[in-house]
Amino acid sequence: MRITIAQLNFHIGNFRSNLEKMKNAVDAARKEDSDLVIFSEMSVSGYPPLDLLERKEFIDQCQSAIRELLPVSHEIGIIAGTPTLNPLPEGKNLFNAACLLYNGEIAAVVHKTLLPTYDIFDEYRHFEPNKSFHVVPFKGEKIALTICEDLWDDQPLEQEFGKSRLYTISPMEELARDNPGFVINIAASPFAYNRIEAKKKVFIRKARKYHLPVLNVNQIGAQTELIFEGGSMIVDARGNIRHQLKYFDEDIYHFNLKDLTGTPGKEESKPGKDYVPMVYDALILGLHDFFGKMNFRKAVLGLSGGIDSAVSLAIAVKALGNKNVHAILMPSAFSSETSVTDAVELSETLKVSYDIIPINKMYDTFTKALDPYFKKKPFDVTEENIQARIRAVLLMAFANKFGYILLNTSNKSEAAVGYGTLYGDMAGGISVLGDVYKSDVYKLARYINREKIIIPENILNKPPSAELSPGQKDSDTLPDYSMLDQILYHYIELLTPVEKIIQKGYDKNTVLKTIRWVNQTEYKRYQAPPILRISSKAFGAGRRMPLVAKYDEPFKK
């Protein structure tokens, strides 16, 4: 049997575009004499459609799309992902399904069993879990057709309290009883730089456990904050990765099933990439697709002379092209001289248009208007925030007048501790670096500079500062980023209990202060823009916190 894996970039609700891509892939497969083309999870609708699944119009379109694919399946099998209706009056309205189309008919439908409900996933919200297990017969083969998590049943459900927990059922064990010839796993599994190796190991482990080839088809492309890296895998029955499709790009691959069961040839597994280049590629794809899928074209951002906006600009130029990015430099009385010269140098290196608009006059008008009410109260965070908010007003004015989308350039460290101004530097249509800790922003900058200097060395070397008050430095308020980021990573990504973080040797007061900052600034992050997600726990839809002043009580010792 000859098989084609089609790793494509789908667009939620853009049924026309999704169908066209699928039909083109089937054409390509046909030319290669393939017997079967496999698409990723929910390919006809795009993933994740969230509450669009509650709209009849949306489900109708999914059904139409499947009907439209049927004639294309003449003498070639198509496995497509789609939501399907649950005909029973009990349980959720829908299934998350994989349909095998063949010779104009729906030859088989498989429903997803293990519906993830952790982090960004809400699949129990709309889908009824499958409860019966059968292999899918096709051209003399028996296929164990699984959907994403259904093959991950021995993976930790979620890292709760540091314990790995298992699912209560194993769909693959059920299917194995029917003696399938190989495993197909269609997926929509989002990128997290700290989960890439774990994903590979799932497929390798399953291939070895069941002595079966595993064909994994992941989607690529970004949807708002979620980035799907692709990297679909073909693993032979001995657990060797025989081929891996591209990361962060569409890719189609044709191969003969029998080649996977024979003696393995040379192993084609690519070496595990260092995470920084992957994060860089992920952010470029994320930004590119956010603009493309929202019908946006041009971006504007505030260039402060600091590292965050510099890295954001470099990524934006890669994602959107230098002609589509505009930088605005808005120095205040507290800006250092090199802030402007560094930002200008960067803009010119990247061939990006820029304007310089000092904010002093606007700042003076505000403070003068407020003087009668503030009287002689000393300069404080109020005046710092006024500067940040004036910049947001200017940036949004450019955005409104010229149709730009404002890029938010905050990093994850400052988002975590609330070191930012709501409606000021926290503004933006999308956050480029909001899931990247400050230490990693430096790593990205060095990676961007790997061949030639793009980001001026001065930007990399100066001490971080918001430049909102005289001589201000981040280190006046925050612990050293190298330590801060470690504490944050333990608390946010790993959910490490506070006591255990302290036991690791971090200064107790710094740990408690940091964690209190994180908890007390949930209300700020509630209103943050969507953040491109590159880790296993980003701020946003995957981290749901109540707003309550008291919930740091458990951490008060």
Next chain:
Amino acid sequence: MRITIAQLNFHIGNFRSNLEKMKNAVDAARKEDSDLVIFSEMSVSGYPPLDLLERKEFIDQCQSAIRELLPVSHEIGIIAGTPTLNPLPEGKNLFNAACLLYNGEIAAVVHKTLLPTYDIFDEYRHFEPNKSFHVVPFKGEKIALTICEDLWDDQPLEQEFGKSRLYTISPMEELARDNPGFVINIAASPFAYNRIEAKKKVFIRKARKYHLPVLNVNQIGAQTELIFEGGSMIVDARGNIRHQLKYFDEDIYHFNLKDLTGTPGKEESKPGKDYVPMVYDALILGLHDFFGKMNFRKAVLGLSGGIDSAVSLAIAVKALGNKNVHAILMPSAFSSETSVTDAVELSETLKVSYDIIPINKMYDTFTKALDPYFKKKPFDVTEENIQARIRAVLLMAFANKFGYILLNTSNKSEAAVGYGTLYGDMAGGISVLGDVYKSDVYKLARYINREKIIIPENILNKPPSAELSPGQKDSDTLPDYSMLDQILYHYIELLTPVEKIIQKGYDKNTVLKTIRWVNQTEYKRYQAPPILRISSKAFGAGRRMPLVAKYDEPFKK
């Protein structure tokens, strides 16, 4: 058996306060010779704790709280709600549990079976569902102890495509086999003005179906956007509501179980209230608790002379007291004269301090700074937004300098169609009216004026306007609110398919335009403040939409 129902206002993570309230209620019950005190769902932790359930520190505190209640249970039964650990390695880490404490021991633990995952609920995210059913023996009685949804098993799961769907299992039917003497239902069921009657009917129907008294204990109090109305119910075996606890206030009620099984006395069911007073009470509680639970005290808001900010101010004065609310009037060149006089009149009637800060100078500085870049481009939404954003900068400056929290005064109609300025009038720590359609804002205003004129008649009578350009009226852009709100209600609350909305007789183009607005402005609402939820479908955590330009495709005909 004498029973006490304790309908209390809990605070998430404030274990000290929650325990103290529970202990006081047990003391009161003891004085009344009660045998059993019943608290609401997740009483020790507060509900909903969301992802705090993933933190070991939080679960440890829940366990400590239960341990601390044990000695209090000497000769009196206590039913308390709490998350408990799942001892098995498979499945989710926690159960949503009701514990019966008696004589210093945990006499029984019941786990929740039907875990809601619709709208704002995410219970499958953290909890493993119960699979075994037993009545709880206590002092010679057999109790069918159920948690919230477990008794709602014949209610629609969610209104998907207008169909009612059922759960696949009925915990109460299982329990009924053990011949219980009565039903307890502990709940944390949030307020929705359009679900009040449906809730009552559940308990009445269940009492009749099983010929058993039903004791429902709901929590009261607000948590961020969610408002819990209380209104706990005691229903006798014939389905008569014998007593209902207060709406929107803490309440404790003691009664004899045998009185419920004898001949019913006079029915004490309160008549169904008109929804406007309930919405008014709900918003006051919501705002009051948001401030109280966040440790905030004082509010500031922009008073435009329009109906939304007027109603918001009146509610804020009720919730926080007139001394804790400050109004700022910020007229521009486009403000009508009466905008200021009406706002002043309202502030004086409500005895609220106010300042008047014209924004013309700041507006001029911005437009002058932008002139070289905007050149001769005509006045458009850019300049309108600059005005709204200058106001936000001023309001936030007051908030920062004096420790006010900014109240957002947008209504649901404008939030729905995106008729508002991000980082401008969409700013705020909490939205008072973001779940109230414009038509209902008028009804609230008339209700506020029911005894004497508080909101000047002129504010009620003038045509709605954002006053951001010369002679601007909402009706220049939007359909009449009476029609708009109906279309929005069908689309958002009822999920009515677009074609069916048109079939109801609304103008097709208006329907399509309205729905396109709703879909195309998801990105704005993504960054909106928390919105006090008073309906079955508010913007925010209960409505999760992907950001994609193309997903109005199904609606293009």
